[in-house]
Amino acid sequence: MRRQSVPPAVVVLxxxxxxxxxxxxxxxxxxxxxxEAARSISAPETIDALKLSLIASLSATGIAVVLGVPMAWIxxxxxxxxxxxLRALTTLPMVLPPVVxxxxxxxxxxxxxxxxxxxxxxxGITLPFTTAGVVMAETFVAMPFLILTVEAGxxxxxxxxxxxxxTLGASRWRVFTRVTxxxxxxxxxxxxxxxxxxxxxxxxxxxxxxxxxxxVTQTMPLAVYQLLETNQxxxxxxxxxxxxxxLLVLVGLRHRWLGSV
Amino acid sequence: MSLExxxxxxxxxxxxxxxxTLSEGEVVAVLGPNGAGKTTLLGAIxxxxxxxxxxxxxxxxxxxxxxxxxxxxxxxxxxGVVFQDYLLFxxxxxxxNVAFGLRSRRVGRRTATEQADRWLxxxxxxxYAASRPSxxxxxxxxxxxxxxxxxxxxRLLLLDEPLxxxxxxxxxxxxxxxxxxxxxFPGLRLLVTHDPLEAAALADRLLVMEQGRLVQSGTPxxxxxxxxxxxxxDLVGVNLIRGRADHGxxxxxxxAIVAAVEAESGDVFATIHPRAVAVYRRRPEGSPRxxxxxxxxxxDRMGDRVRLRIEGDVPIVxxxxxxxxxxxxxxxxxxxxxxxxxxxxxxxxT
Numbered sequence: 001m002r003r004q005s006v007p008p009a010v011v012v013l014x015x016x017x018x019x020x021x022x023x024x025x026x027x028x029x030x031x032x033x034x035x036e037a038a039r040s041i042s043a044p045e046t047i048d049a050l051k052l053s054l055i056a057s058l059s060a061t062g063i064a065v066v067l068g069v070p071m072a073w074i075x076x077x078x079x080x081x082x083x084x085x086l087r088a089l090t091t092l093p094m095v096l097p098p099v100v101x102x103x104x105x106x107x108x109x110x111x112x113x114x115x116x117x118x119x120x121x122x123x124g125i126t127l128p129f130t131t132a133g134v135v136m137a138e139t140f141v142a143m144p145f146l147i148l149t150v151e152a153g154x155x156x157x158x159x160x161x162x163x164x165x166x167t168l169g170a171s172r173w174r175v176f177t178r179v180t181x182x183x184x185x186x187x188x189x190x191x192x193x194x195x196x197x198x199x200x201x202x203x204x205x206x207x208x209x210x211x212x213x214x215x216v217t218q219t220m221p222l223a224v225y226q227l228l229e230t231n232q233x234x235x236x237x238x239x240x241x242x243x244x245x246x247l248l249v250l251v252g253l254r255h256r257w258l259g260s261v
Numbered sequence: 262m263s264l265e266x267x268x269x270x271x272x273x274x275x276x277x278x279x280x281x282t283l284s285e286g287e288v289v290a291v292l293g294p295n296g297a298g299k300t301t302l303l304g305a306i307x308x309x310x311x312x313x314x315x316x317x318x319x320x321x322x323x324x325x326x327x328x329x330x331x332x333x334x335x336x337x338x339x340x341g342v343v344f345q346d347y348l349l350f351x352x353x354x355x356x357x358n359v360a361f362g363l364r365s366r367r368v369g370r371r372t373a374t375e376q377a378d379r380w381l382x383x384x385x386x387x388x389y390a391a392s393r394p395s396x397x398x399x400x401x402x403x404x405x406x407x408x409x410x411x412x413x414x415x416r417l418l419l420l421d422e423p424l425x426x427x428x429x430x431x432x433x434x435x436x437x438x439x440x441x442x443x444x445x446f447p448g449l450r451l452l453v454t455h456d457p458l459e460a461a462a463l464a465d466r467l468l469v470m471e472q473g474r475l476v477q478s479g480t481p482x483x484x485x486x487x488x489x490x491x492x493x494x495d496l497v498g499v500n501l502i503r504g505r506a507d508h509g510x511x512x513x514x515x516x517a518i519v520a521a522v523e524a525e526s527g528d529v530f531a532t533i534h535p536r537a538v539a540v541y542r543r544r545p546e547g548s549p550r551x552x553x554x555x556x557x558x559x560x561d562r563m564g565d566r567v568r569l570r571i572e573g574d575v576p577i578v579x580x581x582x583x584x585x586x587x588x589x590x591x592x593x594x595x596x597x598x599x600x601x602x603x604x605x606x607x608x609x610x611t
Contacts, residue, residue: 158348160344160348161348161350163309163335163348164342164344164348164350165350165361165365166309166334166335166336167307167309167335167336167338167340167341167342167410168336168341168361168362168365168409168410168413169336169337169362169365169366169413170336170361170362170365171336171365172336174365178361179350182350182352182353183351183352185352
């Protein structure tokens with residue numbers, strides 16, 4: 001062991017930084033109207049928002065897994081011109097302001113959007129301001145987390161297991177489903193949880209593309225925002241619920257982020 | 262039944278250019294130092310490493326041929342591989358590992374499991390069927406890897422350094438088992454290794470490979486008697502000199518003349534056992550015709566024997582006893598004279 005000398009300024013600045021994160025959480029915990037918790041959570045509009053949030057975020061995660069894993073595989077395994085550009089484009093929503101994502105979705109899939117108008121005139125399908133729109137907005141914002149996590153998993157896995165499977169006569173599909181996927185299962189799980197947490201908290205793209213209609217497109221974060229004007233206590237309680245979920249995700253993935261400390 | 266492969270390819274700094282043939286009934290080992298291209302050769306035979314030029318033919322079936330652009334994908338080749346660190350699937354049980362190849366070839370779950378169990382029984386691992394590979398010892402894993410490779414009934418079995426992942430204590434026993442299992446496998450058998458003991462113990466015929474090329478082939482006895490490369494000479498522990506014979510003497514490329522009674526004419530290899538080399542502090546006078554000065558550049562102790570690496574016109578390793586080393590006061594090197602008899606030089610054509 002080495003004796004660590006501690007510069008006081010570093011400790012002070014670090015403490016201020018830590019307080020910046022801890023104080024808001026403390027505020028939420030201390031000011032939460034615990035006595036009204038049960039009533040706020042069981043209110044019909046809260047239940048609706050909770051249900052919608054769960055359905056939409058889980059659907060978004062499902063879509064992200066089905067489409068994102070193949071994308072991650074292609075990024076990790078194939079070399080083709082424009083791969084970096086394609087990867088950048090498909091992970092852009094991680095850094096894009098969500099409201100911009102919502103507007104972009106509106107311009108593409110809106111009733112008068114370039115693709116949306118065709119969908120509307122050919123199939124009579126309209127996406128904006130529907131629950132499907134919520135799922136789309138959440139998928140748009142959250143899928144990149146899954147893609148990048150799974151791609152990292154694919155890059156770090158020992159590919160010789162795949163070669164071993166091929167020498168045993170496994171078709172490419174069998175190698176993928178029976179060897180590759182199980183071996184990257186931890187990455188896939190982490191990516192899916194990350195994706196789900198991001199989808200659950202989605203606000204900007206959802207409100208822009210899908211609006212804020214209770215029971216149809218009003219998810220938890222949108223309900224929190226609206227209740228802040230009309231029923232602050234309920235808004236606090238819902239915030240606590242979302243905080244709890246985030247905490248659970250963090251604890252569940254602690255080995256990934258915090259090491260095995 | 263036979264395997265015939267002509268492999269020419271470049272991978273990084275390695276350039277592989279080698280032809281091998283394997284017949285029924287023999288176990289062949291490719292012996293070579295690390296980086297010689299042994300694993301790459303196996304990869305080329307099984308179709309995982311693309312050939313630049315050449316062909317692979319198994320039992321008359323063309324698996325790959327660059328001139329006709331034939332390529333049978335790895336999963337369609339009847340080749341079983343035991344990988345260097347076995348690569349047992351960590352997420353599957355031992356039984357599922359062994360059944361994997363059968364399931365891949367569309368054998369029903371029930372039949373595949375039954376056959377896998379039979380293989381495990383043969384390997385003495387029946388009680389481990391439900392275990393994960395991580396719960397097994399190195400020797401047990403090796404047997405699972407062998408069972409997994411053999412279960413689908415391949416015509417060719419490839420083994421990549423089959424014993425190198427094991428610790429020394431279990432190696433001898435696993436080697437004995439492996440030899441038995443190899444003997445009972447009816448197909449073609451090819452293994453690669455950097456360990457000459459392993460190669461000699463398991464194989465009937467050795468192919469010595471260096472820097473992507475075949476430098477020598479033959480039975481273990483032939484190879485130890487007549488090394489044809491510095492690598493093999495080092496493995497066997499003899500001095501190897503290459504030169505041009507001229508009735509009783511050999512001229513090395515460096516210009517030194519070595520007297521050797523067996524030398525006739527043409528390019529030859531000459532071997533001198535280190536024990537045949539005598540070392541003196543002063544110029545000796547006597548019958549040996551090979552006498553020259555040198556400088557001790559290294560001292561390797563091997564039990565009560567000591568090997569001296571002596572630099573001079575012809576670099577030579579001499580073996581002396583510990584007592585002689587002390588008497589000659591050569592612990593820290595020094596100038597010496599060495600001698601050996603012209604009758605102690607083995608000579609054979611290159």
